[in-house]
Amino acid sequence: MFFSPLPLALGLAGLALAGCSATSVPWRNPSVSPEQTRHDYYACRRQAERDSGWREESASGPFRDYDRQQAKAIADSSLKACMVGLGYQPIDRAAADRPKPAAP
Template identity: 60%
Template structure:
């Protein structure tokens, strides 16, 4: 019997990586573009884990008050930026990220 769970998870991860790499708002002068999405996803996961904030979190307002949610988002954004900067990335301008 073939185990479909790991195969499906791998395919979903590849699809997600393709989507993320197309819209990475950071650039690196020496790393290949294919690496950007991987690094961005890794930094984003770490920032979300550290801050408790998730983009797709639809929890009820009583579970995570809006103020706390916005504060956690700011913390996650800052952690993400710090992680990417530590890896040598610089923010891409809006037009620049669309061109590449």
């Protein structure tokens, strides 16, 4: 019996893409749609990872811990520069999660 991994791979890819589209990004630009924001964020993130050599899912690779931390810092900086360059502002997640004070 021959087993083809293609249907499984396609299913997993579909799930991964569905997860990406539902995830909110930590940036905002009131003049841009949420879909465009996600597109810009993931494009900037891919470019930052490519430039730095860092990838979140690469738990084991050629980098040692220190090198991985340095690559992550470079990737984060590159991502921020890209998003700010496109007119986005970072969202303060901690402030957004705090309860609002009650009106007097």
